[in-house]
Amino acid sequence: MARPKDPSLEKRLLESGWDILAEGGFDALSMSEVATRAGAHRSDVYRRWTTKTQLVAEVLAAHLPSVKSCDTGDLREDLRHFLDDLSRSWRAPWTEGLVGFLAELPKDPEAEVTFLNMAKHRSQPLTEAVTRALRRGEITELPDLALLQGLAEGPLMHKRLIGRQAMTPSELDLLADTITAVATQGSPTR
8 A cells, every 4th residue: 555645745845955955055955864854755855856956946946035026116116125135035044055056057957947937937026127117118118137137136146155245235226226227228317
C-alpha cells in the first residue's frame, strides 16, 4: 500500500530551503539538508526538483518579499514606492547566496525559466507605473521597460553584493529621479 501524500510537504521543503538560503546562502544549501529540516526524505526533494538550482529558483519565487503596485498619480512617486519594496528585498539575508545561484543558473534551463518568470512578475509594478504615466500624459511614448528595470534593480544589487550595504533613502530618491528622467526623456517635463 502506497503512503498517503503529505499536502504540506512541498511547503515545508520550500520553507526549509528559504531558511537555509537566508542563513548560509546558496553554498550552504543542499538537497539533503532541505529534506532533513523539512522532516522528509531526500527522494521527496528529488521527485520535485532534479537540481539544487531548480529548488532555489522555486524557493525564491515562493518566498521573496512581494513588490507591490502603487498608484500615487505621479510616475516618480510610483517608482519611489517600487524602489522601496525592491530595497527591502535586497537588504534581506538571502541575498548573500545569490551570487552562487546566479552563476549556476545558465547551466539549468528549467531553473532559469522559473527565475525569469519570477523576475518578470516582480517587475510588473514598474510596468504598471509606466503604463499609467503614459495614460496620464506624463510620458509620450513607452520607454524601454527592460532598461528601466535594470536601472531600478542594478544599483540595488551592486550596492548590496559589491558594496555590502543597502542603499540609503537619499540614494533611493536619486535613483527614482534618474529612472523618471530616463522614462520621460523626450516627454513633457513635470
